[in-house]
Amino acid sequence: MKRVSFVMILCAVALAAVVVFSGETRTVEAVTCSPIELIPCLPAISTPPKPPSAACCGKVKEQLPCFCGYLKDPSAKPFIDNPNIPKVASSCGVAHAYPPKC
Numbered sequence: 001m002k003r004v005s006f007v008m009i010l011c012a013v014a015l016a017a018v019v020v021f022s023g024e025t026r027t028v029e030a031v032t033c034s035p036i037e038l039i040p041c042l043p044a045i046s047t048p049p050k051p052p053s054a055a056c057c058g059k060v061k062e063q064l065p066c067f068c069g070y071l072k073d074p075s076a077k078p079f080i081d082n083p084n085i086p087k088v089a090s091s092c093g094v095a096h097a098y099p100p101k102c
Contacts, residue, residue, distance in 0.1 A: 033066035035076040044091075045084040057092035064094060068102035 037059050044052035052060070063070075070076040089098035 031062060031065050033063065033069055035070055035073075035079055037063055038079065041088060044088045045079070045082045047084075049084045049087065052088045052091050056088065060088060060092045061094055064097050064100070067098070067100040071100070071102065 038056075040053055040055040040059055043050040044056050067080055070080040086095070086098055089095050
């Protein structure tokens, strides 16, 4: 009887560990890739550029996984391939991620 209880407790602990650790791996949220999300950055990439706003930096950080796709999209490439984008990325603290390694 004691052996059966020990096995059941061990199984319950193992199941709990799987549930806890599998929940941690699913905390990454999906990003909806849309260049329109970067509209708050227009003043920062226009001429003459203004410092990027907090909203711009938030969107740049959010949209980073999308930049390779934007560079391949003829309608979005001019916005992402803008000479002021590296300055925006640097000001937003993501200079290490721009240009993206596609």
